Amino acid sequence: MRSCHIWIFNIGRGFASVIRTPNNKWIMIDLGANDKFNPVNDFMVPCFKYLCMEKRQDKKYQISQLIITHPHDDHLSAINDFNRAFYPSLFTVQNDLDHPAQSNESKINWDLITNPSSDLTDYLRKEMLPGRQPPLRATDEDKSEGFVFQIYHLKPSTCENDKELLRANYSNNVSIMVRLNYNGNVILFCGDMMKDGMSKIISGNAALKNALSNYGVDFLVAPHHGLRSSFSTELFATMKNGRTRALNIISEKPTNKDSNEIVDTRYESKDYSGGHQVIVDGWPEQKRHLKTSASGHIRIDLFQNKRAVVVSGKSALKIP
Numbered sequence: 001m002r003s004c005h006i007w008i009f010n011i012g013r014g015f016a017s018v019i020r021t022p023n024n025k026w027i028m029i030d031l032g033a034n035d036k037f038n039p040v041n042d043f044m045v046p047c048f049k050y051l052c053m054e055k056r057q058d059k060k061y062q063i064s065q066l067i068i069t070h071p072h073d074d075h076l077s078a079i080n081d082f083n084r085a086f087y088p089s090l091f092t093v094q095n096d097l098d099h100p101a102q103s104n105e106s107k108i109n110w111d112l113i114t115n116p117s118s119d120l121t122d123y124l125r126k127e128m129l130p131g132r133q134p135p136l137r138a139t140d141e142d143k144s145e146g147f148v149f150q151i152y153h154l155k156p157s158t159c160e161n162d163k164e165l166l167r168a169n170y171s172n173n174v175s176i177m178v179r180l181n182y183n184g185n186v187i188l189f190c191g192d193m194m195k196d197g198m199s200k201i202i203s204g205n206a207a208l209k210n211a212l213s214n215y216g217v218d219f220l221v222a223p224h225h226g227l228r229s230s231f232s233t234e235l236f237a238t239m240k241n242g243r244t245r246a247l248n249i250i251s252e253k254p255t256n257k258d259s260n261e262i263v264d265t266r267y268e269s270k271d272y273s274g275g276h277q278v279i280v281d282g283w284p285e286q287k288r289h290l291k292t293s294a295s296g297h298i299r300i301d302l303f304q305n306k307r308a309v310v311v312s313g314k315s316a317l318k319i320p
């Protein structure tokens with residue numbers, strides 16, 4: 001039976017995720033990493049070796065798509081490692097490349113991107129972007145029946161010209177959102193979209209709005225690491241059933257206690273999540289939300305017959 005697998009890694013601070021499509025194509029969303037875990041060196045390279053995947057002439061492995069939701073350091077840490085070992089057929093990140101298919105209003109303003117240092121964004125711009133082809137789109141390399149893969153984003157100019165969006169955080173609001181639907185199981189990755197950006201994209205993007213209201217969401221990868229400032233009641237109000245059908249997933253970004261930047265507890269409430277069984281270290285538990293900081297790595301297995309299995313902890317890293 002065909003299946004689709006999604007890994008969301010525990011990297012302490014930031015985000016990194018991998019998708020293996022039903023036809024064994026590979027997609028990476030973000031490249032966060034920390035001292036304890038690097039999604040490229042500790043997962044992708046060993047995984048491709050284990051599967052005896054062939055290398056290209058330049059000795060790199062090929063994947064279908066790399067999506068960098070937005071160029072913040074906590075989503076980019078492993079970018080050098082990635083570039084050394086992998087080549088993405090499609091490389092998708094907001095950019096300022098000149099291309100006839102990309103209008104000026106779609107170009108990112110790098111001056112508005114805030115990071116502690118410019119090392120990683122410089123690497124992205126100088127080593128990875130030259131020679132690549134915008135515009136932004138989702139890979140269509142896997143045409144398996146029942147597999148739908150889409151991306152959504154606000155135009156950078158929209159975030160720059162709207163004072164509220166600009167103030168809320170330009171870099172976060174240009175996030176690329178990713179939606180995967182395999183035979184009715186929907187996963188929505190929200191990047192670091194802020195509350196205002198989420199309202200704007202839902203009201204302005206009919207495709208996203210319709211997808212949310214017609215199909216709902218089973219697994220929500222919460223916007224901006226689940227932080228309170230990005231909790232969007234509008235997102236839940238728009239989605240079918242008014243809450244996530246299975247689980248809210250939080251790739252946590254620890255912050256100090258006095259800050260308002262703490263994980264929103266509404267993600268664990270029955271008002272916002274229907275709940276789903278999770279296999280934690282071999283034992284089934286009923287959960288409404290999962291935090292990588294508490295549960296470790298997460299793997300979601302979606303099967304052709306609509307069954308979804310969620311595994312957390314060390315065994316989540318296994319290749320099914």
Ligand SMILES: [Zn+2]
Pocket residue numbers: 014015072074075192224225
């Ligand atoms: Zn982030």
